[in-house]
Amino acid sequence: MAGEILFIIGSARPVRVGGQLGRAILDQIPGTDGPRVQVADLRELALPILDEPRMAATGDYQHEHTRNWARMVGGAAAIVVLTPEYNWGYPASVKNAIDYLYAEWKDKPGLLISYGGGGGKRSFEQLKQVLGRVGVNLVETPVNIPLRGEYGDDDRLTDPARVVADNAEVLRQAWQELLGLIGDEG
Numbered sequence: 716m717a718g719e720i721l722f723i724i725g726s727a728r729p730v731r732v733g734g735q736l737g738r739a740i741l742d743q744i745p746g747t748d749g750p751r752v753q754v755a756d757l758r759e760l761a762l763p764i765l766d767e768p769r770m771a772a773t774g775d776y777q778h779e780h781t782r783n784w785a786r787m788v789g790g791a792a793a794i795v796v797l798t799p800e801y802n803w804g805y806p807a808s809v810k811n812a813i814d815y816l817y818a819e820w821k822d823k824p825g826l827l828i829s830y831g832g833g834g835g836k837r838s839f840e841q842l843k844q845v846l847g848r849v850g851v852n853l854v855e856t857p858v859n860i861p862l863r864g865e866y867g868d869d870d871r872l873t874d875p876a877r878v879v880a881d882n883a884e885v886l887r888q889a890w891q892e893l894l895g896l897i898g899d900e901g
């Protein structure tokens with residue numbers, strides 16, 4: 716696991732676009748010569764609402780789901796967080812996953828990608844603040860992917876590859892910055 720980029724899909728809804736968008740990003744953006752990418756899908760991980768008796772800052776984790784999540788984040792060379800915007804903020808699934816851990820986030824190179832009607836900019840700004848609090852070292856380039864008429868009747872993206880292609884320049888720039896931060900850490 717060490718040395719991989721952990722790509723966190725933040726939306727946990729049963730019908731969502733986050734999974735489509737995440738896969739399309741991974742198909743087009745990382746290239747072949749960087750670190751391997753492991754996907755952490757918060758829907759699949761299904762962490763309960765934070766149920767650890769002690770604060771994460773103690774590192775005293777009682778539950779196997781927490782220890783598993785701690786291994787994933789702690790062992791990663793960097794993280795990517797893909798977040799939608801819900802009611803001008805980011806989803807509870809993302810905050811819950813963050814609050815489970817503490818030291819594992821510290822100084823971790825990170826890339827934050829938001830999406831939503833206006834690119835999910837409000838979600839982005841709020842989450843940036845929280846990730847800063849736990850010590851994630853975010854790339855400078857903001858990535859906000861606007862979604863407006865891209866939905867089909869099934870509430871899914873009709874062409875996720877096109878959405879990513881339309882935002883490829885900023886995604887590639889931010890991804891390169893992330894690789895640079897990993898290099899600095901190493």
Ligand SMILES: Cc1cc2nc3c(=O)[nH]c(=O)nc-3n(C[C@H](O)[C@H](O)[C@H](O)COP(=O)(O)O)c2cc1C
Pocket residue numbers: 726727728730731732733734799800801802803804830831832833834835
């Ligand atoms: C509970 C909820 C609240 C939403 N609020 C906003 C919002 O404040 N701003 C916005 O741009 N889009 C908002 N949307 C639209 C979402 O950005 C859009 O549905 C997106 O596809 C959600 O990502 P997901 O499908 O991966 O969960 C909201 C969607 C949901 C489900």
